[in-house]
Amino acid sequence: SQQGEEDPQALSIQEGENATMNCSYKTSINNLQWYRQNSGRGLVHLILIRSNEREKHSGRLRVTLDTSKKSSSLLITASRAADTASYFCATVSAGNKLTFGGGTRVLVKP
Amino acid sequence: ETGVTQSPTHLIKTRGQQVTLRCSSQSGHNTVSWYQQALGQGPQFIFQYYREEENGRGNFPPRFSGLQFPNYSSELNVNALELDDSALYLCASSLAVGGWGNTEAFFGQGTRLTVV
Secondary structure: OOOOEEEOOEEEEEOOOOEEEEEEOOOOOOEEEEEEEOOOOOEEEEEEEEOOOOEEEEOOEEEEEEOOOOEEEEEEOOOOHHHOEEEEEEEEOOOOOEEEOOOEEEEEEO | OOOOEEEOOEEEEOOOOOEEEEEEOOOOOOEEEEEEEOOOOOOEEEEEEEOOEEEEEOOOOOOEEEEEOOOOOEEEEEOOOOHHHOEEEEEEEEOOEOOEOOOOOEEOOOEEEEEO
8 A cells, every 4th residue: 555645646847847746645654755766767865854844955856744734745946857757755654664655757848 | 876786677587487686785774675666656665674684564475575685785586476566676775773764765776577
């Protein structure tokens, strides 16, 4: 079963626009992480936000976490064609097991 | 480049056969996890090894088994392959203190297994 569910499932934007995707989860968490995957290859870690944090930035990425609503969002600002990928949220509860959602497929058109 | 390497990159097997996939963790990492990712879906947790002992298992049958070696490299073995086992298998290494993880996982590029 999947803990996190991303919304939307797919997103198509023009280069330079912002992309926002959301993640909802069901149980209490230790931390929440966002990963990117290019075309069926390995996942690349983007950002980790701990359960006691509300917002975190990394370059053009901004992640928020609302533990009362069990939700998180990932914002990519000023998107580039190279941002085209699938984005996954993953929650960590016990140990270091990552529970992934189904992902958001982002297409950035030049 | 994450420093996590998986082999082979692609593999075709016949239903009923057995397969072994290999993973070399990033230096200094003591935890390795394996995930199965079907086409168009998110990765599903298979199991995790911490200091050579299984430290958690997902909803996979016993024919999925693993090992972690003293140098923290790892194997995933799947017996009696079924068509539904066709997927991308991902290995991830991380550093966990006391078995608990608050750090990112570094993924290999995966092994694409096709069962025919």
